[in-house]
Amino acid sequence: MHRIHAIKLIAKKDVMRTLRTPGVYLAFLMACAGAVLSAYFFSAVKGAFLSMGVGLTDIYTSITMLAVLGVYSLYMAVTSVTTIARERQDKTLEVLFYGPVDERSFILGKYLGRMAVFVLLLLGTTLFIAAAGLAFGLGINESSLKIAVLAVLLISCIVSLGILLSTLTSSVTGSIFLLIVFMIALFLLKVAGILLGIIPDINPAVSIARDLTVSLINITQFISPIEYLSTGIDAVNSSDLLKYAAGFLYPAVYTGILLWVSTVILKRKGVKQ
Amino acid sequence: MANVVEAVNLTKRYGKAYGVKGLNFGIEKGIIYGFIGPNGAGKTTTIALLTGILEPTEGDVLLYGKSLRSDTMGLKRRIGVVPDNPYVYNYMTAAEYLGFFADLYGVENKQERIDELLSYFNLVEHRDKQLKKYSKGMKQKINIARALIHDPDLLFLDEPIQGLDPTGVKEVRDVILGEKKKGKTVFISSHILSEMDKFCDQVGIIDKGVLLMSGSMDKLKRSIKSGIELVIELDKATDKIIDSLKTLGYVREVSADGNTIRVRIDGSADLRKDISRRVTEAGGVIIAMKEEKVDLEAAFVELTKEYR
Ligand SMILES: Nc1ncnc2c1ncn2[C@@H]1O[C@H](COP(=O)(O)OP(=O)(O)O)[C@@H](O)[C@H]1O
Ligand SMILES: [Mg+2]
Numbered sequence: 161m162h163r164i165h166a167i168k169l170i171a172k173k174d175v176m177r178t179l180r181t182p183g184v185y186l187a188f189l190m191a192c193a194g195a196v197l198s199a200y201f202f203s204a205v206k207g208a209f210l211s212m213g214v215g216l217t218d219i220y221t222s223i224t225m226l227a228v229l230g231v232y233s234l235y236m237a238v239t240s241v242t243t244i245a246r247e248r249q250d251k252t253l254e255v256l257f258y259g260p261v262d263e264r265s266f267i268l269g270k271y272l273g274r275m276a277v278f279v280l281l282l283l284g285t286t287l288f289i290a291a292a293g294l295a296f297g298l299g300i301n302e303s304s305l306k307i308a309v310l311a312v313l314l315i316s317c318i319v320s321l322g323i324l325l326s327t328l329t330s331s332v333t334g335s336i337f338l339l340i341v342f343m344i345a346l347f348l349l350k351v352a353g354i355l356l357g358i359i360p361d362i363n364p365a366v367s368i369a370r371d372l373t374v375s376l377i378n379i380t381q382f383i384s385p386i387e388y389l390s391t392g393i394d395a396v397n398s399s400d401l402l403k404y405a406a407g408f409l410y411p412a413v414y415t416g417i418l419l420w421v422s423t424v425i426l427k428r429k430g431v432k433q
Numbered sequence: 434m435a436n437v438v439e440a441v442n443l444t445k446r447y448g449k450a451y452g453v454k455g456l457n458f459g460i461e462k463g464i465i466y467g468f469i470g471p472n473g474a475g476k477t478t479t480i481a482l483l484t485g486i487l488e489p490t491e492g493d494v495l496l497y498g499k500s501l502r503s504d505t506m507g508l509k510r511r512i513g514v515v516p517d518n519p520y521v522y523n524y525m526t527a528a529e530y531l532g533f534f535a536d537l538y539g540v541e542n543k544q545e546r547i548d549e550l551l552s553y554f555n556l557v558e559h560r561d562k563q564l565k566k567y568s569k570g571m572k573q574k575i576n577i578a579r580a581l582i583h584d585p586d587l588l589f590l591d592e593p594i595q596g597l598d599p600t601g602v603k604e605v606r607d608v609i610l611g612e613k614k615k616g617k618t619v620f621i622s623s624h625i626l627s628e629m630d631k632f633c634d635q636v637g638i639i640d641k642g643v644l645l646m647s648g649s650m651d652k653l654k655r656s657i658k659s660g661i662e663l664v665i666e667l668d669k670a671t672d673k674i675i676d677s678l679k680t681l682g683y684v685r686e687v688s689a690d691g692n693t694i695r696v697r698i699d700g701s702a703d704l705r706k707d708i709s710r711r712v713t714e715a716g717g718v719i720i721a722m723k724e725e726k727v728d729l730e731a732a733f734v735e736l737t738k739e740y741r
Contacts, residue, residue, distance in 0.1 A: 162506065165537075165539065166537060169533065169536050169537055173522075173533055177522070177524055180524055250520060250523075251516070251518070251520035252520050252521070252522055254481075254486050254516065254520070255514075255516060255520050255521075255579075257485075257486045258484055258486065258509065258512075258513075258514040258516075258580075259509060259510075259534060259537050259538060260506050260509050260510050260537065260538065261537070262505070262506065430486070430487060430488065431486050432481045432486050432487045
């Protein structure tokens, strides 16, 4: 009971802080500008789509939503990875823990605060994309809601990964550095996978390297939040109930495990530096 | 056990080095307890251990007779902590900051309590100013107001008057005396001994992580001239020599640093002859031997020196 109270307050505090930073408005403006550009583009090529007989509204909505999601993924990753590191750097972390706050309520409060910010952004953006669609004569339908659900699941994975990385560092700079290293490592692994797929088996070293990379890529499928996007898309588009449920289950389990690990790390590391 | 705070063999190691080592002391209800030691002595570490934000490597903390480990949340609600610097949320206003912590502790009559504290610290006209625009002294007052928001029974302050102007010092002292009058217990650290004289009911002296004494000021003054430390330089310090010295009844402690050994002796008798005989018997050759003041006195000198 007390814990829920603390979680709520920490989340609220973080939302209030975010609303006082320019970053959140910048991200929203970029998303809206993207939506307008996209709406303009699709309305210009409207004739071609209509003659092909494809659902213009669906295509406009999904492409715009995914592009916007790209902006928000980056914004949410950066703000999540810095959120705990900043409190540690400013030592407001230890002051918080003088009070009735424990590691679990702190981590959950941080997570819910980030998610609340994202849901606010998503709500505004979804409405804006619909409005732009109407204004440019592209129409609206429920496809944006499907993608919005998917977006929440994806961002949940990104936020919990960001929080986990944040518990590992002691400064804002360090946390951003860690995020960049993490993203570069994932990217390089992908590139290596593609390259090794092209190179023929000229000697055993290549095939060993390939096997190794493939197994690493298999492991990163569990670590990288982006991987959950594809299962999510499957889920949203699927009429198979089981597949749909699995699409929700994976990100939920991923989030749960990462937040639990974050709690353990914070306990191990302590709040006093 | 009537003590509000009880440190039992409290030890914190940072890697191999000790932050504090085997602290044992108790604090009675309703007193002001001064915790005095030079910079790096272990005051901040001790406060972190006593307030439950740092896990001891060894030992335990009892608050109100209960182990801090067994009821961390319950006990945290009864204490207020003022850290060594005002670490505040700079983007909040004073009223928002106090309001956040009031909510966290579930303070009833939140607005009244905030107004009461703001007017007590003469900050009413700054209540809606962002804390980043506060001066250091004003931030320190908000820091203390925050620690008092839930009307704690036990207050910890880590060098609270450091860097304050004389008015600020008086204000902080008045707050502490006010809390005492209300029957609260106060733990206050400082690296300036004379600052604590007359103000504290009891004191603890800490140096290099070791508690040198705990009790009344009088007891402190009496205990200064007891005990000697012999610093002996040997051609080669062996375990045999050290072990042999340790068996002597009046030897309290033996420590070695290269070929120099330090021997702490109870009382003030001249035991140099006895000691040198022991060393020779154990196969050692003494190059030099000198008497040094005990740590307590050294600490005392250092403390008073810093004040001057
Ligand atoms: N996080 C830490 N890591 C390593 N050593 C530390 C840490 N915190 C404190 N210390 C060491 O522990 C000793 C006591 O420090 P501290 O409690 O801050 O002393 P004080 O508050 O009396 O100045 C010092 O030698 C300090 O260098
Ligand atoms: Mg200190």
